[in-house]
Amino acid sequence: MEIKVDIQKCTGCRICKNVCMYDAIEIVGKKAVINENCVFCSACIESCNYDAIEISGLIASEKDFSDYSGVCVYLETYADKIIDVGFELLSSGRLLADNLGVYLSAVLICREEPKNLNKVFNYGLDKLYLVKSHIFENNLDDIFAKALVQVINKYKPEIFLAGATMFGRTLIPKVAAIIKTGLTADCTALSIDTGKKILLQTRPTFGGNILATIITKNSRPQMATVRPHVMEIKISNNIDDKNGGKNYSSEDYKSKIEYIKLDESKFKTKYKLINIEKETEEKINLNDYDAVVSGGRGLGSGEKFAMVKELAGLLGGVVGASRAAVDSNWISYPHQVGQTGKTVNPKLYIAIGISGAIQHLAGMQTADIIIAINKDPNAPIFKVANYGIVGDIFDIVPKLINRIKSGKTLI
Amino acid sequence: MIEKIRIIVCIKQVPAVMEIKINPETNTLIREGIENIINPFDTYAIEEGVRLKARLIALKDNSFDVEVIAISMGPPQSVEILREAISLGIDSGVLVSDRAFAGSDTWATAYTLSKAIKKIEGWKIIILGKQTLDGDTGQVGPELAHILNIPFIGYASKITEISRNKMVIKRLMEDRYETFEVRLPAAISVGKDINIPGIPSLRGKMKSRSAEIPVWGNEYLGMEAKECGLNGSYTQVIKIFTPEHKHETLMLSGTPDEQVSEIYSKLKELNLI
Numbered sequence A: 001m002e003i004k005v006d007i008q009k010c011t012g013c014r015i016c017k018n019v020c021m022y023d024a025i026e027i028v029g030k031k032a033v034i035n036e037n038c039v040f041c042s043a044c045i046e047s048c049n050y051d052a053i054e055i056s057g058l059i060a061s062e063k064d065f066s067d068y069s070g071v072c073v074y075l076e077t078y079a080d081k082i083i084d085v086g087f088e089l090l091s092s093g094r095l096l097a098d099n100l101g102v103y104l105s106a107v108l109i110c111r112e113e114p115k116n117l118n119k120v121f122n123y124g125l126d127k128l129y130l131v132k133s134h135i136f137e138n139n140l141d142d143i144f145a146k147a148l149v150q151v152i153n154k155y156k157p158e159i160f161l162a163g164a165t166m167f168g169r170t171l172i173p174k175v176a177a178i179i180k181t182g183l184t185a186d187c188t189a190l191s192i193d194t195g196k197k198i199l200l201q202t203r204p205t206f207g208g209n210i211l212a213t214i215i216t217k218n219s220r221p222q223m224a225t226v227r228p229h230v231m232e233i234k235i236s237n238n239i240d241d242k243n244g245g246k247n248y249s250s251e252d253y254k255s256k257i258e259y260i261k262l263d264e265s266k267f268k269t270k271y272k273l274i275n276i277e278k279e280t281e282e283k284i285n286l287n288d289y290d291a292v293v294s295g296g297r298g299l300g301s302g303e304k305f306a307m308v309k310e311l312a313g314l315l316g317g318v319v320g321a322s323r324a325a326v327d328s329n330w331i332s333y334p335h336q337v338g339q340t341g342k343t344v345n346p347k348l349y350i351a352i353g354i355s356g357a358i359q360h361l362a363g364m365q366t367a368d369i370i371i372a373i374n375k376d377p378n379a380p381i382f383k384v385a386n387y388g389i390v391g392d393i394f395d396i397v398p399k400l401i402n403r404i405k406s407g408k409t410l411i
Numbered sequence B: 001m002i003e004k005i006r007i008i009v010c011i012k013q014v015p016a017v018m019e020i021k022i023n024p025e026t027n028t029l030i031r032e033g034i035e036n037i038i039n040p041f042d043t044y045a046i047e048e049g050v051r052l053k054a055r056l057i058a059l060k061d062n063s064f065d066v067e068v069i070a071i072s073m074g075p076p077q078s079v080e081i082l083r084e085a086i087s088l089g090i091d092s093g094v095l096v097s098d099r100a101f102a103g104s105d106t107w108a109t110a111y112t113l114s115k116a117i118k119k120i121e122g123w124k125i126i127i128l129g130k131q132t133l134d135g136d137t138g139q140v141g142p143e144l145a146h147i148l149n150i151p152f153i154g155y156a157s158k159i160t161e162i163s164r165n166k167m168v169i170k171r172l173m174e175d176r177y178e179t180f181e182v183r184l185p186a187a188i189s190v191g192k193d194i195n196i197p198g199i200p201s202l203r204g205k206m207k208s209r210s211a212e213i214p215v216w217g218n219e220y221l222g223m224e225a226k227e228c229g230l231n232g233s234y235t236q237v238i239k240i241f242t243p244e245h246k247h248e249t250l251m252l253s254g255t256p257d258e259q260v261s262e263i264y265s266k267l268k269e270l271n272l273i
């Protein structure tokens, strides 16, 4: 296996050298030369205007995947409810399945049937594999993985999707490793190459500055975890029911549910869960709210976070923070947004006194609407903001709070 | 005989990019200020390895001895981060490097690392960063633990108990802390809430300069060509591009009261108030 530059075609234009993130290209005598730092990420191949770079010597696979068919999604539950990303996956799974002309199925592993179970049928689901047992009381990845593997090996979907939640991102790699197939992490776009009938999995890397499209070459299913809050939830028009997609009784769908039996004695966990501490009065699940209001260095002290909290409260949102604020101990780490904190994707993100270092932007730039308030007109946060206010946060924010509280026009 | 307990810290060299710009004419990337560094989360893994060793030694159990080893798979220049790890208190380093390993996805990386770790006697605790700056998948830890058939606890934020055969780990999930007990050997991944990394000591720096760092290639690990590198990978990156930014910033002018009014009406439009 080799990556090579065709020196007949190469003009030494340096574009490939500029795009390479790994210092793997040198220009020697007006020709590009690829060195040992190369990770085969293909950025240079893509960038070359002369088709001069090529990977060769890949061992061809002659595997036959014709017995794999359909799209299957994993419905993660928490506190006896299917979490939202499940409905997002069903919606995007339906589109992929339609594109391929195949079935959409889903797997649910639970201790009790979730309260919102019937909702899953609003998205054009053809089959639900339901695994129910008391052993699934807590999210322990080893026994969940075993159950998922059992379902996947039996029904052989060609595509398998799960939410890129914290649990999903530890569970699904385990499943992929057991099945011995590829896994693409934290995707934000999925589509089908209709010619080759394969899944194109696109995901942000390098802190969201670059998107990479990844394929699963020679194994099945093609597995991906998908970033929550990215895929649009879409009620399916394939609904074969008269009630307009709502309030079905489970009777209507009995035929679509397949109960999976397992031999519980074979499901031994390696973990001993000794304690769970839920979020108390402080909200820390930044991805659960439509609005994230974040404070940064500009606040100057921990006490000043009070106004950030107040604004977040009025908007029904949650408090975020920049790394600078967390490192200064003004607020705890679970609130940190950015490369070394959390990635959030809310409807609204308000940045208060945050300059917007590239590492912070990595964690929030996909928010639908970004409002930034900062006294420095050159702060990089304004580059990603939809609305910017150059001003004194200690003037603007209290005014905004009062404005919302009074709920009346000032002018 | 004295048992040797080995703590393995997995570290990866990554490019840290200070800024990425787009050339508007060619629509290609211009990256500025690339520096090869230890993956930021791996510096916490290094520190935790050093601390766990100290905690195990503090048990004053004469039947075992502890060593903490950093291991990195990557191009030859990755030797630099192994030296840095030694300056930070790691006892020794191993570089897993071979042209045949290039292009590894997370599976091939985990598989190759597992082959290397199995060459090290007495490994009991494996510490990884929770994810990297570049690939950013966080998949290597769970895949590696599966191959080694040991439990994996991701996002560890505190090791509350450690002994020669078990560990109690507290971890932070989206909205809750979970505490687990696992028997060793086990693997964990760590984020920045677990510790505050130290700085290189003078002794460490001296040691790191003279340290012998063995390079393990495929001749030593003995994998088949179809098992390693891009050939041994199930996934392949086929395209890299920059996101479209079709976005404009509206700077709100006027007095603070007017600016606030405008924001207020936007919030109303969004149905947030």
Ligand SMILES: Cc1cc2nc3c(=O)[nH]c(=O)nc-3n(C[C@H](O)[C@H](O)[C@H](O)COP(=O)(O)OP(=O)(O)OC[C@H]3O[C@@H](n4cnc5c(N)ncnc54)[C@H](O)[C@@H]3O)c2cc1C
Binding pocket: A039, A041, A182, A183, A184, A185, A203, A205, A212, A214, B010, B011, B012, B039, B041, B042, B045, B071, B072, B073, B074, B104, B105, B106, B107, B109, B113, B127, B128, B129, B130, B131, B132, B134, B135, B136, B137, B138, B139, B140, B141, B235, B237
């Ligand atoms: C743009 C891009 C996108 C990619 N997307 C995917 C993808 O979706 N799926 C996929 O399977 N592969 C993907 N890869 C390949 C992947 O980045 C490499 O396999 C890489 O070697 C390990 O994955 P990671 O960087 O995601 O590590 P992570 O799993 O995020 O790393 C977690 C921890 O594992 C340890 N670790 C990781 N790599 C090494 C190493 N080489 N040596 C020692 N310790 C290590 C470190 O402790 C690290 O903190 C991608 C690569 C690129 C360039």
